[in-house]
Amino acid sequence: MRSNPRDYQLVAPGTLHAVLSLLAEAPGKWLPIAGGTDLMVLYGAGKLAARNLVSIWSLPELRGIEVLPDQVRIGAGCTYAELREHPVIAREFPLLARAASWTGGTANQNRGTIGGNIVNASPAADSLPALLVYEAELILVSVRGERRVPYLGFHTGYKTTQLAGDELLRAVCLARQFSECLHHTRKVGARSAQAIAKVAIAALGGVAGGRVQEVRIALASVAPVPLRLFETERAVKGKSIDKCLLAAARRATVSEIRPIDDIRSTARYRSAVSSNLVEEFLRRLSAGAPI
Amino acid sequence: MSNSHEISGRREFCFTVNGERKTVPAYPMERLLDVLRHQLRLTGTKEGCGEGECGSCAVLMDGILVNSCLVPLLQAQNANILTIEGLAGAGLHNLQQAFLHCGGTQCGICTPGMILAALYLLKKNPFPTIEDIREGLSGSLCRCTGYMQIFEAVEEAARRQTSDEV
Numbered sequence: 459m460r461s462n463p464r465d466y467q468l469v470a471p472g473t474l475h476a477v478l479s480l481l482a483e484a485p486g487k488w489l490p491i492a493g494g495t496d497l498m499v500l501y502g503a504g505k506l507a508a509r510n511l512v513s514i515w516s517l518p519e520l521r522g523i524e525v526l527p528d529q530v531r532i533g534a535g536c537t538y539a540e541l542r543e544h545p546v547i548a549r550e551f552p553l554l555a556r557a558a559s560w561t562g563g564t565a566n567q568n569r570g571t572i573g574g575n576i577v578n579a580s581p582a583a584d585s586l587p588a589l590l591v592y593e594a595e596l597i598l599v600s601v602r603g604e605r606r607v608p609y610l611g612f613h614t615g616y617k618t619t620q621l622a623g624d625e626l627l628r629a630v631c632l633a634r635q636f637s638e639c640l641h642h643t644r645k646v647g648a649r650s651a652q653a654i655a656k657v658a659i660a661a662l663g664g665v666a667g668g669r670v671q672e673v674r675i676a677l678a679s680v681a682p683v684p685l686r687l688f689e690t691e692r693a694v695k696g697k698s699i700d701k702c703l704l705a706a707a708r709r710a711t712v713s714e715i716r717p718i719d720d721i722r723s724t725a726r727y728r729s730a731v732s733s734n735l736v737e738e739f740l741r742r743l744s745a746g747a748p749i
Numbered sequence: 750m751s752n753s754h755e756i757s758g759r760r761e762f763c764f765t766v767n768g769e770r771k772t773v774p775a776y777p778m779e780r781l782l783d784v785l786r787h788q789l790r791l792t793g794t795k796e797g798c799g800e801g802e803c804g805s806c807a808v809l810m811d812g813i814l815v816n817s818c819l820v821p822l823l824q825a826q827n828a829n830i831l832t833i834e835g836l837a838g839a840g841l842h843n844l845q846q847a848f849l850h851c852g853g854t855q856c857g858i859c860t861p862g863m864i865l866a867a868l869y870l871l872k873k874n875p876f877p878t879i880e881d882i883r884e885g886l887s888g889s890l891c892r893c894t895g896y897m898q899i900f901e902a903v904e905e906a907a908r909r910q911t912s913d914e915v
Contacts, residue, residue: 460799463776468823491821498819499800501778511778515824563888564866565807565816 459504466501468511474519474599477512478626482601485623488512492520492535493569495562496578520573520628523547529634531597534573534627538585539564541572550634553588553643553660560584560645573627576609579617579683582722584645586684587660587676592632599628606631616682639664639672640746642739646731648722655679656723659735663743668698675739679722680715680732689714690736699744707740708733764828766791767835777823782806784822785832793833793861797890804889807862808832814869816888833861836868844868844906853902855893863889867903877907 468491471477481488489508491497492515500506514520520535525546532541538558541547548555561570561584575583576596594609598621609630612620621627639662647653658678664671673695675687690710697703717728763772766789773788785791785808797805799818806817809831836842844864847853854860863886870877870885877885882903891899 461778463778463780466776466778468777468821470823470826494819494821494824495801498780498821501821502780502799502818511821513821513824562801563804564869564885565804565814565888566801566819568813569815569819 461501461504461506466506466509466511468513470513470515472517474517474626474628477514477517478599478601478624480512481624481626487623490514490577490626492571492574493537495566495570496574496580514626520626527634530632532572532630532632534576534629535571536573538562538567538570538572541585542567550637551588551592551632552641553591553662554585554632556643557584557588557645557658557660572630576612576630577619577621577627579613579619581616581681581683581685582654582658582679583684584655584658584678587658587678588643589630589632590676590684590686591660591662591674592636593674595631596627597629597631598622598625600625604628610686613683636662640743642742644735644738645678646735654722657717657728657731657735659732659739661736661739663739665699665743665746669696670694670699670743671696673743675736677715677732677735680717680728682716685715687711687714687736694740699740704737704740707736711736762822762826764825764830766830767832775822777821779822780818781808781810781820781822781825781830782817785817785830791832791834795858795861797858797862802890803859804862804866804886805859807865807889809865809869812872814866831865833864836864842868843909844871844902847902847906847909848899851898851902851905853895853899855891855895859889859891859893863891863899867906870903871907871910875907875911877903879904882907 471480488510491511491513520533522533523544524531538561541558542555575585589609596607596609598605641662643660645655645658647655655678661675663673673691675690677685690707693706693710711733712729715732717725719725759774759776761772762775775784785794795805797803801816801819807814808817810828844867866886866889874881882900
């Protein structure tokens, strides 16, 4: 049943400081809402448990992409449309630009934000494997000040995060150090637009002297949180890519993911596709093919 | 606005719809879609899925394509909204003519959202390829599955728009 707007409170204090003060008054009471592409779906279905919402849509302090010499700082309120259209993101962080381009359709890309994707913490979220691969750092802010945390480990379990009740995600920082690498990504879903991933991969790597020098692999929809495949990376790093290595990588992948059966797919299918996606990435890495 | 969180009930919201200034009493969490349809009687904007998947409720808000079922009214405060009713001038809009001419309309439920998505696409990209059109309209579902005629209509509108401008 649809929600009754009478039961909900929504405020827009208008500045970051005012939002943080409100959050600090009663930590956990207020739920921030940006473009509403997740929360308004729950609201429309009568399933939004939070009754007090604070709008952070268009807060100037959360907008924009700042390009610094050694890093790119993406405001948490940056939309997918802004991400995919940004020349530095497209050139140096193509995994993120690509993920942004296949998140929903145009209207949702105009409203969905990277901060929302992170805080909503869905294991199927499109942009999160890319953030794992690029080893993003998050800036969290509250009236107590700012703190920086690695994105890896931010999700503590299914849909849970390290964010405190009075904190807001302010920005995502990416180090500009991957331009020499091969970037690879692919999403497997029921259709190419507007579908949530059954499995998705983001990976980067480099080969020198016939051996894998750098390798980072992450998958969506195969565990309670977006998953970095450290065991698989260990299995291939420093080795030359041959049939034996591909088999070892497939085994490592299947052993470290924890897929489930749900409305979109089955654990068995996800395991098979995950190891196929890892093998495809390694074959491309071996051939030196771009994405 | 510092004490605005103490106000929780119905209050007045102002925004512009199709060039007209509107003031409506509403709750801040009311969906823009419901206010357009029920209070302003602009029923050209359709509700399909109500969860941002189908694009039937698409409108332009400050020039940006959005699904109005996912916009709480508070976020539309002072915004400039364009719905399908605001598109035609003295005659039909170029896109409306092209949809008519190419048979881009069957049952009509998806059509307003399709046309607004196409309008947004052509504004950003006046020379779209067929792939650009498919992607630009990928957030709009047509359950009559008349996609080919819809894509042809957008191609035709793009051609007409370009030749008119040249």
